[in-house]
Amino acid sequence: MPDLSNSPLSTPPVPAGKRSLAGLDRAGLGAALAAIGVPDQQLKMRTGQLWSWIYVRGATAFEAMSDVSKDLRARLAQVYSLERPAIVREQVSQDGTVKWLLRLARRGHEARQPEIETVYIPEVDRGTLCISSQIGCTLTCSFCHTGTQRLVRNLEVAEIVGQVLLARDRIGDWPGDRLASAQETSARSADERKITNVVLMGMGEPLYNFDNVRDAMAIVSDGDGLAMSKRRITLSTSGVVPEIARWGEQAGTMLAISLHAVRNELRDKLVPINRKYPIADLMAACRTYPGLSNARRITFEYVMLKDVNDSLADAKALVKLLAGIPAKINLIPFNPWPGSAHACSDWEQIERFAEIVNRAGYASPVRTPRGRDIMAACGQLRSESLNLSARERKVAIS
Ligand code: SAH
Ligand code: SF4
DSSP states (O other), rough: OOOOSSSOOOOOOTTTEEEOOOOHHHHHHHHHHHHHTTOOHHHHHHHHHHOOOHHOOOOSGGGGGGOHHHHHHHHHHEEEEEEOOOEEEEEOOOOOEEEEEEEOOOOTTTTOOOEEEEEEEESSSSEEOOOSHHHHHHOOOOTOGGGGGGOOOOOOHHHHHHHHHHHHHHHHHHHHHHHHHHHHOOSTTTOOOOEEEEEEEEESHHHHHHHHHHHHHHHHTTTTTTOOOOOGGEEEEEEHHHHHHHHHHTTEEEEEEOOOSHHHHHHHSSGGGGGGGGGGHHHHHHOOOOOOOOTEEEEEEEETTTTTOOHHHHHHHHHHHHHTEEEEEEEOOOOTTTOOOOOOOOHHHHHHHHHHHHHHHHHHHOOOOOGGGGGGSOOOOOSSSOOOOOHHHHHHOO
């Protein structure tokens, strides 16, 4: 269970209008410094200092930056902030999963401040942060709650990176926090990270926000900063075929495919983007994904929908379809949400299905649902109207 007890719920209030530097890349930081009069010959050094305070140490205030002159710290604080997305609500599940509802700044003509969700899933040997790439989604997969919310807009680079910064703040995952907690409890070594993996499996279709997601992942994986290995970052796509190779070339993270059906006729209904990019095209893009090997497999996600895609014939067809692709298969028990038309397959059926997949050489494929009691599990994210009634909550955890 993350220790969320001793830090205040939201970052200190910042006078409106100050632009946050948290989440910017080096060029953005350099431009911000130049704009307040830092001379050209100092820009590289000052940018390096800011970068390191923001991304290595997790500074949330300019005053903390002890190697930056007092005068420059004051000028920075006058004009800028290091604010993260604002927390509207933080919920901790019985299983330790944490979900944040975050409020972002209004852009353009937006009537109100948009909201997104980010989820942290602690496990024994790893901690996974599930981040959003869009506010809502243009696609309408039949089993997905996010798909019922229309697209508001793409997230900006800083809003994507900001989710990682905020999660590290809240669960105490900066080196200073870890050192303090290791000294207190001697339970966890100071260099053992809590967030070990990042998955782009929150709200939105990340390949429809290609440039921003790519640039954000470049910041998150920068070895001199947050330093998440690209092998521990996974982008999940519903199958935007023309962007898959480009993602591999330009971003080089791990890839997950939301497959969910092995026949076009059914996948057309469950994952409507299939009408544009059918299964054969999707498989061809997977076979040629840059860097694919037995050590870098593609994960195929398959949501278990009762009497829809869970027959043993489907399991056999799935194994056949993936033959020859270095693959992992993730069977995801369907997570219900209020008003959803589907039901989760019976447990015995999931086991029978898994056995066929197992026998074909794919290990431990069933993904245990996490955070269902706070609607934080796969496909339950939707940032509007989350004031669920007690009855709806029961549906979510039954
Ligand atoms: N848009 C991207 C990433 C976000 S969805 C994509 O579709 O891949 C992350 C994963 O959760 C996808 O595999 C998605 O199909 C799955 N998912 C969506 N709704 C779900 C639900 N109600 N139960 C279980 N998994 C779900
Ligand atoms: Fe969008 Fe992914 Fe949900 Fe489909 S499953 S509606 S692509 S978020």
